Every structure is written in structure tokens, then in C-alpha cells.
Amino acid sequence: MSDSFLDTCCAIVGDGHVLADVAGMEPFLTDWRGRFTGRARAVLRPGSVEEVAALVRACAAAQVPIVPQGGRTGLVLGSVPDASGEAVVLSLARLNRIRAVDPANRTMTVDAGCLLQQVQETAAVHGCLFPLSLASEGSCTIGGNLSTNAGGTAVLRYGNARDLCLGLEVVTPSGEVWDGLRGLRKDNTGYSLRDLFVGAEGTLGVITAAVLKLYPQPRGSATALVALASPEAALGLLSRLQDECGAGLTAFELVSDLCMQLVARHFPALPQPFRAPSPYYALVDVESSESQEHATQLLEHSLGAALAEDASLEAVVPSSVGQARDLWRLREHIPLAQAAEGKNIKHDISLPVSLIPAFIRDTAAELQLGFPGCQLVCFGHLGDGNLHFNVAPPPGGVDEDFLVHQHAVNRIVHDSVAAHGGSISAEHGIGALKRGELERYKPPVELDMMRAIKAALDPLGIMNPGKIL
Known part of the structure; x- marks a missing residue:
């Protein structure tokens, strides 16, 4: 990058908001999981939309690639630059009004x-x-x-x-x-x-x-954690709660017992609601526009009917806001517990809700055939069909020895996702991490339309190059 380009950027945002030294840029170059650190020509920190526009015009004139960046919490290498060092990072952190x-x-x-x-x-x-x-x-x-x-x-x-x-x-x-x-x-x-x-x-x-x-704002909210025998039982409970609660059903999270074990191991201060483990759990939230009493009654009535029909179900309904938050903390600590346990091969997938039990059963069986003893850290938003279907080494296995099989594991999981009518990315995006996978599973005509849109809006190819397409 020429001095004149840097001078132009400094004139737009001020010298203090153009970071070109290694120490100043370092926090902006590594992804949230710490797997990859890219390089950049500079980090630009505009403070208004006018400054963003002026910087983009300067980059277009010099044909300098731009990597827009927010809070750097993405999981698919979408907001960090590549290793070439040609791009600038455009941090939007100062646009916070x-x-x-x-x-x-x-x-x-x-x-x-x-x-x-x-x-x-x-x-x-x-x-x-x-x-x-x-x-x-x-x-x-x-x-x-x-x-x-x-x-x-x-x-x-x-x-x-x-x-x-x-x-x-x-x-x-x-x-x-x-x-x-x-x-x-x-x-x-x-x-x-x-x-x-x-x-x-x-x-x-x-x-x-x-x-x-x-x-x-809802006037009442009720939470429950339900112990389940299987994903099929979770699907049945979801259907019943949707029928009983209608739009009041706000969340329905599926959590496997292995997830609970990891949280208990690494965060022992968090409460464990059940004395005995179950294969799966559902974390449920119901809201009411009427009152707290109505939310609680709606959830308890719906769960009571489900428990009466299926004796294998067991439920915990908190009696206070604090206890409800503790149940959600169990769910929210799963990714942290995974990180503390070690590395695993992650998948953010979506499927027709009705096919999730079959997908879990079929894919788990195929993974066990290929990688005996591997562990499935399965959790996610069952209510909208989104699973975080992560594959960990067998107990006592070495992370690095297992991670060499990432491509083969991804192929099993993503081929199964496609066979069950799903998507290889539900909420994390494609970024640089899944770009090759997108080309494998998207129909050619769909990719062609995407490329046509990209070429029409970004003919110079300077906007976040190497991501998605």
C-alpha cells in the first residue's frame, strides 16, 4: 500500500484511526475461536457513514480489498482478512449511536x-x-x-x-x-x-x-427443563406445546446428555436440576402478554398433559426468575464447556423439524462406523430446525489426531444434511470456512445467480473477497 493511500485514509478519519502497526492491528486480525490470524495493510476506524463512504471510495480508486468488521464474534472466518496482507479491515465499532x-x-x-x-x-x-x-x-x-x-x-x-x-x-x-x-x-x-x-x-x-x-414487552415468562428419552420424544413434546401454547412458545432448545455432562464437569457451580441423567433434555420458554400467572399456568397445563401421556418425561419448572436464568445458563455454557474440554469438529446445520430425529439417528450411526467411539455434542434450536451437531474425539483421544479427519467427518455430516433436505449453515454463515462446502451443495444455477449479483454490485471484487463465493 502506497503512502499516498494511507495519507488519504488519515485525512478522512484522522491519524489515530488508521492503525498500520502490528501491535495496533493485532486485535482485529484473529477470529473469535483463535484458529486463524490474518494480515492487513491497515485497520480503518471511521466514525460516521460519511467517513465510511469516503474510505470505500478511496479503496475503490486504489483497488484495495475491504473486510468489514463488527464485534469479531463470527464463527466462519467471515470478518477477518486472509493471509495475503492486501486488504484493509474496516471496523464499524465507532458507529455506535x-x-x-x-x-x-x-x-x-x-x-x-x-x-x-x-x-x-x-x-x-x-x-x-x-x-x-x-x-x-x-x-x-x-x-x-x-x-x-x-x-x-x-x-x-x-x-x-x-x-x-x-x-x-x-x-x-x-x-x-x-x-x-x-x-x-x-x-x-x-x-x-x-x-x-x-x-x-x-x-x-x-x-x-x-x-x-x-x-x-411480555408481561410474563415461564421456563421449564424437561428430561426426555429421545429426539423423537422431544419432537412430540414440541408439537404438543405448539398446539397448546400457540405463539406463546418462544423457545424450544434440544440438549443432549453429553452437553450436560460437559457443563457439569467444567462449571460445577451451576445447578444440576435432575438426580439421574436422561439421554436428552428440552429447555422451553413460554411468554404471555397477559400476566406472569398466565404464562406459568399455560406452561404447567401443557407440560402436565404431556407428562400424563408419557411417564418417561420428567420436568423442572423454576419458581423464580433467578432459577429460570440458571437453567438458561446451563444452555449458554455449552460452547464454553466444549472449548474447555478440547477441540471438536463443529457443524451449524438446519433441517426440516420433522426429520431431526431421523437425521441424528442416521448420522450418528454412520459416524460411529467411520470413527468408532467418537462423541456427539448435539444441541440447538429444535423449534426452528437448527442443530449444532459437533463431533468430538473418543474419550481419552488426542484432539489433533482426531482433527485430521475433519474433512471426512464434514463429508458424512453434510452429505446426511443434504439427504435429509437441510442446509449446511443455519445461523453462522459461510465466510471463508465453508466456501468449498457451499459450492458442493448449492445447485449450479443458484451459485450462478449469486455470482451475477456479486459482479453487478461489486465489479472490482473488493468487498470481503474470498468469503461466500
């Missing part, structure tokens, strides 16, 4: 660098709910959530990030600003450009702001 809250319209307009937790708390101050909820909500940003079309625990009732976004502000690859910040539920005026950028992982432009949907 809540621009407007409109409680009557149930909308909030925010900068892309706002933390998810900041948005949740601002909505609560105004008596509203922003329902997107992730384990990383204290560090992930709205721009990153939208760029990956994040999911989380409340998709069953509220939908994923795309469903929670009404409008966007985007800096295009040519450095123009598209102001699509419209708080409209209905806008039938042509192509939905918003939907092109949500889930595009920064490959089509830079999201700088968004109009988000807000909801009324």
Missing part, C-alpha cells in the same frame, strides 16, 4: 456498531422488546448480526435477524450511500434490496445502520 426510537411505530434506528445488548436495553427503557438473543450479545454488533442473518434462541416466535429488520443504510462498493432506512411494514415498490445485504457477510456492501422491529 442509537439514532432514534419510535415506540408508537415499534421501531428503533441504530448504527451498525451498536452492541446487541445495547439495543436490547434501549428497547426495554422505552417499554419495548428487541427479541434477538445470542450468547455473544454483550460483544456482537447489529451490523454483524444482520450481515450473518443471526438466529439465536427466540427465532421460533420472532424470526431471525432478517425478520427483525425493516430498513438499512448501506455504503455500496463504489462508495455511494443507499438510504433505505424506512420503518415500513409494507413497501411493495420493487426488488427488496434490504434482503440482498442481510446475510451477505459484507460481500455486497457495508451496512452502516438499520431500522429494527420492536415488540411489546
